[in-house]
Amino acid sequence: MPEATVRWVKATPVRLVRLSGDFDATSVEALVELFLERAPRAEERLVLDLTAARLVGATASRVLVNHLGPGERRTVLVVATAAAERAAFVRASAPGPHVYTSVEAALAALPELPAGAAEALTRAHGADLTLDRFADLQQQVFGLRSKSRTREVIGMAQGILLERYGLRSPSAAFDLLRLASQHHNVPVRILSAEVVTTAPPPRERAWFPGLTGRDVNAAPDIxxxxxxxxxxxxxxxxxxxxxxxxxxxxxxxxxxxxxxxxxxxxxxxxxxxxxxxxxxxxxxxxxxxxxxxxxxxxxxxxxxxxxxxxxxxxxxxxxxxxxxxxxxxxxxxxxxxxxxxxxxxxxxxxxxxxxxxxxxxxxxxxxxxxxxxxAIWLSWYRRVVVLNALEYLHMRASQPG
Structure with missing residues (x-):
């Protein structure tokens, strides 16, 4: 089973994510949602260590490269020794992240690290010692297999969006789902299920009239x-x-x-x-x-x-x-x-x-x-947060060009 371990050093903006095991396209998408989209903040520096991981198939490499390319709101450094992984980033159509052959070299490229921080992080990484971790992720990427079980639902949503909005490819449909997911913090699998089960919107009009602008922060009183x-x-x-x-x-x-x-x-x-x-x-x-x-x-x-x-x-x-x-x-x-x-x-x-x-x-x-x-929260979440995410998706997909 693919795994991911996160380490970071207090008072520094650097997080080191070490992958191990085989990652296919589905598990890479799960990794992206759990580690590369939700957790990082703009000021953080992410070092992604692939030396103990294998990207299975060209699709897995392409998915990862696409999510680490320009336009992301953080600095990403990739450590890869396998020729296939390195080649995937070199072949990227747009400039991707900087690729290094060792963690030490990647950390050395971050001048904002305080004295001694790079050495401490490298020693802990190499010796498999425990520093502070993101407790909510608990070392393993929980849900990689369950993500693969829900990929059929995501695929159904992609097909619906392709036909509904005349998108150019399934990847464009997934990008649309991911964009709405990020904007309203709704998991892609939940948003996809709603796309599949919710009645389609009228063309070029609001999907849910009167919904736009509803205060998402007005939580139920529980x-x-x-x-x-x-x-x-x-x-x-x-x-x-x-x-x-x-x-x-x-x-x-x-x-x-x-x-x-x-x-x-x-x-x-x-x-x-x-x-x-x-x-x-x-x-x-x-x-x-x-x-x-x-x-x-x-x-x-x-x-x-x-x-x-x-x-x-x-x-x-x-x-x-x-x-x-x-x-x-x-x-x-x-x-x-x-x-x-x-x-x-x-x-x-x-x-x-x-x-x-x-x-x-x-x-x-x-x-x-x-x-x-x-139950009260779930009802509110779907009526407000999820429907806002669907409306956002619809408006973005309906925009010319």
Missing amino acids: GLFVDKALDAGDFKQVMRAVVFEAMTRTDADAVEVHLPHAVLGRTLILEGHSGLDATYRDGVAEVKDPLALPVLVHAKAQTVFVADLATDLNVGTSPTGRAALAAGSRALLGVPALADDRACVGVLTVHHRRPGRRLTDGQETALEALAGEL
């Missing part, structure tokens, strides 16, 4: 946002907050949040998690087995408790149940996030290692309240 510096329009930030609150309110050993996407039918996607190992996360990144607890909760739209996976004849016999048991979980509780019409729009699952572990009445009430807040 406890999740009280006394917290949260950006309610940032999907990933809110998912992390929901997971943290679920862990705190239930004293859980692990938490997962699954959300449905209409275009995927009964399939649920893992959108937030904590305390789950990589193997288990990969197994529940996308679930549709009727006996998987999130799917069961979603179908019933009611809370489901599993006292002991080891003896349960339903959830405990499913692949995800067995995987949870192998990861050390014994008791599970799934709580639905219910919309006003009682439709389930998400599922919170809490894990405990002790069999038979039940929540107190107060804890279960607090978790159900959190699930209700998640």
Whole structure:
């Protein structure tokens, strides 16, 4: 599985991203979204180390080169020793990032580094020591495989945009999705699903009349946002907050949040998690087995408790149940996030290692309240943030030339 490790030195603008493993076009796109688009700021310097990575196929190289070319709002230095990787940047039709054969050479090209910082970062990089890391990315690019599972949805959206706006190529359609995703901070997969499932706009007119200018920062008045510096329009930030609150309110050993996407039918996607190992996360990144607890909760739209996976004849016999048991979980509780019409729009699952572990009445009430807040936020997010992103996409695609 492809991996990415991030290191940085305090009080410096430099981040070093080291890739290892094989990266195809899909995993490069996931890498771009997680590392190269969301995290960097204009003043930061990104050093991308490809010495332990292999770009599989010309498409993977082209995707990476395109995202590191001119017009990006940061300085990017690439370290590559493999001839194929170096050649990909040399062959780029437009000037790409500077390419170096070692991390030391790349860091030496950054005169703004304070004395000793380059040496410290190089030593830590080479010895695989731990400096400060971006904790939210947790060393691995979580979701590379789940991204590949949703590429069909992205492909469907690209096809729709190609026909709707007469775009020149699928890559132009993806660029449009990516631009709207960046502008409104909506994940590409979510935006793509909305393109597929939302009725098309009238030609050359607003897609959602009266929507333009709606204040995206006017977050719903729910406890999740009280006394917290949260950006309610940032999907990933809110998912992390929901997971943290679920862990705190239930004293859980692990938490997962699954959300449905209409275009995927009964399939649920893992959108937030904590305390789950990589193997288990990969197994529940996308679930549709009727006996998987999130799917069961979603179908019933009611809370489901599993006292002991080891003896349960339903959830405990499913692949995800067995995987949870192998990861050390014994008791599970799934709580639905219910919309006003009682439709389930998400599922919170809490894990405990002790069999038979039940929540107190107060804890279960607090978790159900959190699930209700998640449902309120999801409704607002789609009505305001996602529709604004669709409107932005439509206006950009409708512009002459």
